[in-house]
Amino acid sequence: MTPLDNVADLRDTDLNDVELDRRLASTWATPKGVWGALSTVDHKIIGRRYIITAFVFLALGGILSLAMRLQLAQPEARFIGPDRYNQIFTMHGTNMMFLFAVPVMEAMAVYLVPLMVGTRNIAFPRLNAFSYWMYLAGGLLLWIAFAIDTGPDVGWFADVPLSGPQYAAGKRADIWAQMITFTEVSALAVAVELVVTVFKQRAPGMSLDQIPLFVWSMLVTSFLIIMAMPAIMIASTALILDRLVGTQFFNPAEGGDVLLWQHLFWFFGHPEVYIIFLPAVGMVSTIVATFTRRPVFGYLGMVMALIATGILAFGLWVHHMFVAGLPRLGESFFTASSMAIAIPAGLQIFCWLATIWAGRPVFKTPFLFVIGFMVIFVIGGMTGVMVASVPFDTQVHDTYFVVAHFHYVLVGGAVFPLLGAIYYWFPKITGRMMNETIGRWAFGLIFTGFNLTFFPMHILGLQGMPRRIYTYQPEMPWSGLNMFVSLSAVILAAGFLLFFIDAIRSALSGPVAPANPWCASTLEWATSSPPPAYNFSRMPVVGSLEPLVDNSGALPVASGLFVDRRELVVTSVVGALPEARESSPGDSIWPLWSALATTVLLIWSIFTPWAVVWGSVPLAIALTGWFWPKGTKEDDA
Amino acid sequence: MVRGRTLANRLLLTSALLALTVGCGFLGWMRQPRELRTNPPVLADLSRFRLMSNGIGGAPPESYFAEAEPYENDAYNLSQGKRLYTWFGCAACHGDGRGAAGPSFLDGWWLYGPEMVSIVASIRDGRPHGMPAFRDRMTIEQIWQLAGYVQTIGAYSAKVAATGRNDGPQTRPSENRAPAVMLFEEGPVGVNPDQGPSP
Structure with a gap:
């Protein structure tokens, strides 16, 4: 026992580095064992889980797409029947949008944002744990339902009346709608945490004009989530009520409105595209800055473009409804706004190009994925401007042209930056490097395979091949290209397989990574790889956009925090001036119990409305347990 | 450790x-999988139900039980039956299920008994006093689907599988309400004089 153990309220000012790390570790570390794993609130552990789960869903969704390509490879194929095919394309879209794309972006933010702003844990860490369990439960609900042949078969946007009580028999559409509730609850929870983390927990001195661009993009994304997701929760709840208790939200004969669904869904659904894309923009900015050895050109312009995209995102949902029979003037307005969003997107592209032009690019794997992103996303953006025009959209609506367009935008705009980001931050997260050679091969296969798979779909669409058909007749002129697309999909799948193999192999036995393998400039590289449970031994103080470059070696730090309890610094919104020491909640099992109680309530309510009444009892008990004071030191503050 | x-x-x-x-x-x-194209031998067997000589009650084909009575227990088949109810103009005589020129289904009074084979026979072969035969207008599978739906309108016991409401005017309780037996305090006793002609 050292003499310091007797000192009440020990602060980090009193300790040397070794002693400080030892004490911080005992305060912040997650206990070993199942119980510790279930009750942890460490944003890095939860973020890692989130990322792995999302990639498992990516692999599952990819398997479904291969099954569809196998079925479509030749006319009149007998591999999948029509009913199963309906389930498969619905599962593919729903899974990729709700269980992969949005959660994986939030997962990256859950892991990285607290590190990038230099704090010790995310705001509301128990809510963070709760959001992961909700997400996992929602994913399991959807996939277990699919495994037992009750998968939703109404398309990923579940238009009424086809998803309504009259046409969607059984519980399939209810499972879709309730899965929405799960993922939206988790997404909203993470969005709130991120906003508070970015606004109130930045390192002292990190004023708003000095936050990394990835953090800016996640901040804008979080606001998009907070404003867009309630629309879909209202819509899916109204759908369940229509189906279960006989409300008439979408029944025009009783005063409801069919188009209400499409408006509510796409008021969420279009911002959803930017909820997926904006984090990717942040990742691209980060990677470009690191691999060109200079800050991104036009920081202010980039931030303004992010915000402009975020605002415009809410003004163009109607372009998904051009064939729904809306007034002409409205359609013209939304054509204009849809084309207008190409302006901020183009501005960002030119800023990146200027950065590369002015910098000294190093073509490592993460940067290759960024180059791939730019090529593919620009093509997707151009077909986007094409389908923004009403006459053209009327022609290609519900054809493979649209399938090609949104895969170019979503895979090009989000998955390529994400894979680059995985290669980039993998050493930080696992402490090991991924393999550069395999990475280049994976990039080459994915880039080639992607273009060969999806570019011909433009042509198929112009030839009139509709979406969502489970087979086609030999007389149609589509069979040659479809076979080509299916073969190319194998190349794409091989690239992803290589990526997964590389990731697993490197996580187990890759070369050990230093703290800052890429000579990057942002705060997450100032701590060890992987970071300790408390992130930083002493709270960093930031005075510039690139703290690790401008301070060559020694980062100024703040001190004065308690080490015997979880504590972090709260700073002001604009200038990040230190305001207070704030305690951060410790591990708790109650978020898990609360998530389980919510899961029971939500799944039960697919079958009877009484579930909302009786299911709220265990939920109330779990929440009471969650918020009951436990008498820990963190409760004192 | x-x-x-x-x-x-x-x-x-x-x-x-x-x-x-x-x-x-x-x-x-x-x-059971949702069959959009039922196996042809199974379909052919659906016509081979046996009816009592008075046209009331009988036995469905063995294959029907082997398939776990899909036309009574499967929400998809029931909802297909509901669409057929509209498409084949059943409402012209039976209204929304409350009956008009033809008898009501909703009240749980079954002139030929509530068994599936009776209802199937009524639709396929017609009945006296105005019920036409649909033998040549619907496939045997459609007839079974429609029969399954008609049976749920006046069911005596609650079912797990049920159709939802239609996107149309709501003129009567929906099919997934509590079963018809709850509408009657005493239950059916003898022939209801309001039911139109007796068999």
Whole structure:
């Protein structure tokens, strides 16, 4: 026992580095064992889980797409029947949008944002744990339902009346709608945490004009989530009520409105595209800055473009409804706004190009994925401007042209930056490097395979091949290209397989990574790889956009925090001036119990409305347990 | 020690995942698939039900039981039956189920009994006093689907599978309400004089 153990309220000012790390570790570390794993609130552990789960869903969704390509490879194929095919394309879209794309972006933010702003844990860490369990439960609900042949078969946007009580028999559409509730609850929870983390927990001195661009993009994304997701929760709840208790939200004969669904869904659904894309923009900015050895050109312009995209995102949902029979003037307005969003997107592209032009690019794997992103996303953006025009959209609506367009935008705009980001931050997260050679091969296969798979779909669409058909007749002129697309999909799948193999192999036995393998400039590289449970031994103080470059070696730090309890610094919104020491909640099992109680309530309510009444009892008990004071030191503050 | 526990945790997680997968696979294999194109021999067998000589009651084909009575227990078939009810103009005589020129279904009074084969025979072969035969207008599978739906309108006991409401004016309680027997205090006693002609 050292003499310091007797000192009440020990602060980090009193300790040397070794002693400080030892004490911080005992305060912040997650206990070993199942119980510790279930009750942890460490944003890095939860973020890692989130990322792995999302990639498992990516692999599952990819398997479904291969099954569809196998079925479509030749006319009149007998591999999948029509009913199963309906389930498969619905599962593919729903899974990729709700269980992969949005959660994986939030997962990256859950892991990285607290590190990038230099704090010790995310705001509301128990809510963070709760959001992961909700997400996992929602994913399991959807996939277990699919495994037992009750998968939703109404398309990923579940238009009424086809998803309504009259046409969607059984519980399939209810499972879709309730899965929405799960993922939206988790997404909203993470969005709130991120906003508070970015606004109130930045390192002292990190004023708003000095936050990394990835953090800016996640901040804008979080606001998009907070404003867009309630629309879909209202819509899916109204759908369940229509189906279960006989409300008439979408029944025009009783005063409801069919188009209400499409408006509510796409008021969420279009911002959803930017909820997926904006984090990717942040990742691209980060990677470009690191691999060109200079800050991104036009920081202010980039931030303004992010915000402009975020605002415009809410003004163009109607372009998904051009064939729904809306007034002409409205359609013209939304054509204009849809084309207008190409302006901020183009501005960002030119800023990146200027950065590369002015910098000294190093073509490592993460940067290759960024180059791939730019090529593919620009093509997707151009077909986007094409389908923004009403006459053209009327022609290609519900054809493979649209399938090609949104895969170019979503895979090009989000998955390529994400894979680059995985290669980039993998050493930080696992402490090991991924393999550069395999990475280049994976990039080459994915880039080639992607273009060969999806570019011909433009042509198929112009030839009139509709979406969502489970087979086609030999007389149609589509069979040659479809076979080509299916073969190319194998190349794409091989690239992803290589990526997964590389990731697993490197996580187990890759070369050990230093703290800052890429000579990057942002705060997450100032701590060890992987970071300790408390992130930083002493709270960093930031005075510039690139703290690790401008301070060559020694980062100024703040001190004065308690080490015997979880504590972090709260700073002001604009200038990040230190305001207070704030305690951060410790591990708790109650978020898990609360998530389980919510899961029971939500799944039960697919079958009877009484579930909302009786299911709220265990939920109330779990929440009471969650918020009951436990008498820990963190409760004192 | 720590290593042993991690290994135990991994084993626990793996076996839980394995159990989940196997369980789902088993359930999926047990459930009856939604048949958009029923097997032709099974379809042909649907015509081979046996009716009592008075035209009331009888026995469905054996294959119907082997398939777990799909036209009574499967929400998809029931909802198909509901669409056929509209498409083939049943409402012209039977209204929204409350009856008009033809008898009501909703009140739970069955002139020829509530068994599936009776209803199927009524639709296929017609009945006296105005019920036409639909033998040449619908496939035998459609007739079974429609019969299953008509049966749920006046069902005596609650079912797990039910159709939802239509996107139209709501003129009567929906099919997934409590069963018809709850509408009657005493239950059916003799022939209801309001039911139109007796058999």
